[in-house]
Amino acid sequence: MTTALDLLANVVGATARGWRGTMVSRVAEQPAEPLKLYDIESCPYCRLVRETLTELDLDVLILPCPKNGQRYRVEAERIGGKQQFPLLVDDNTGTTMYESADIMAYLWRTYGGSxxxxxxxxxxxxxxxxxxxxxxxxxxxxxxxxxLRPSTAPAERLELYSFETSPFSKPVRARLCELELPYLLRNTGKGQWSDMGPPMFRDRVFKGHRDTTRNRAWLAENTGRVQVPYLIDPNTGVAMYESRDILAYLNRTYAQPVP
Ligand SMILES: N[C@@H](CCC(=O)N[C@@H](CS)C(=O)NCC(=O)O)C(=O)O
Incomplete structure (x- = not known):
């Protein structure tokens, strides 16, 4: 469950990073093949890479590698030679890369043009x-x-609209990681000041504002509102808002009892 304590702690965490990973600072062209990130949600190095992905408005396929994970840790080792995270795989350029600082510089150079x-x-x-x-x-x-929390593997990857510092999205991404559920992270960073704040506040203060960035505009057009997290699960046909409901859904659908 997303508790008030969770939210407060996630706000404190985002503040410790100066809210990097909230705004889009350069709109990159989406690569033909989605970038792949072997990732641990709570890993401080992975966070820095995810912040950069939000800032460049890049979508990414997250392959969760929690401690004791069985699915993508082994795959990461096979591809890169060791179980160290973050590991970025970019099939568009044939790049496989460890080290957060190198990955961030690579993303800026290749997709941010700087x-x-x-x-x-x-x-x-x-x-x-x-x-x-x-x-x-x-x-x-x-x-x-x-x-790791034991889980049933989905046939198809899920899809999550989120941006790095969203305090409501973080518990959902943490659960997706624990359950080793792969997902396409649709980065939903803010493009202008009138995108700021929770939807109820924003829609009252900035009347008639239009959402700016790609995935925000998609949410507005296809769901009638812009809020994260928003989960799409092609395995069950579910598409839903509300972090609490999403957490309950993930537990109900994929979590298995701890042996
Ligand atoms: N210098 C590396 C450090 C990466 C690192 O130490 N990652 C930890 C997770 S935070 C890791 O891979 N631990 C091995 C494991 O989880 O098995 C970087 O900046 O990417």
């Missing part, structure tokens, strides 16, 4: 902030989005 290699010090500061954000994911049962 050279952005942070100095070692800047990256260390970013990692420190990201570690604080991971700490904010500490719950009574352990760190959310870190460890």
């Amino acid at each position: 050279e952005r290699s942070p100095s070692a010090l800047r990256h260390a500061i970013a990692v420190a902030g990201s570690n604080l954000a991971t700490l904010a994911m500490l719950r009574p049962g352990g760190i959310a989005g870190l460890r």
Whole structure:
């Protein structure tokens, strides 16, 4: 369940990162083949890469690799030689890459059209902030989005509309990671100030505003509102809003009892 404590902790975590991963700062052209990220939701290094993906408005296929994961960890090792995350695979350019700083620089160079290699010090500061954000994911049962929960594998990947700092989306992404459910992450970063704030606040304050970025416009057109998380599951035909309902749905549909 998404609790008030969860939300508050996720807001604190996002603040530790200066809310990087909220706004789109450069609209990249979507590659023909989706990028693939072998990822752990609670990993501080993976977070930095996901922030960059939001900022570049790039969709990405998330292949979750929680601790003790059985599905994509082995695949990552086969492809890259070791179980270290993040691991980016870009079939458009034949690139397989470890190291968050290198991946971020690669994404900016290849899709953002600019050279952005942070100095070692800047990256260390970013990692420190990201570690604080991971700490904010500490719950009574352990760190959310870190460890495997047994699940039934879906035939087809799911689809999630979300952006990195969304406090409501984070628990959903954490659960998708724990359950090892692959999903196409449709990044829904904000393109202008009038996209800011929860839908009820935004729609009252910025009357008649139009959502700017690609996936926000898609949500407005196809669902009549713009809110994240929004989950589409082609395996069951379900498409739904509300983090609590999505968490309950994922548990009901995919979680298996712990042996
Ligand atoms: N320098 C690497 C560090 C990556 C790293 O240490 N990732 C941890 C997860 S946060 C990892 O892969 N641990 C191995 C594991 O989870 O099995 C980077 O910036 O990408």
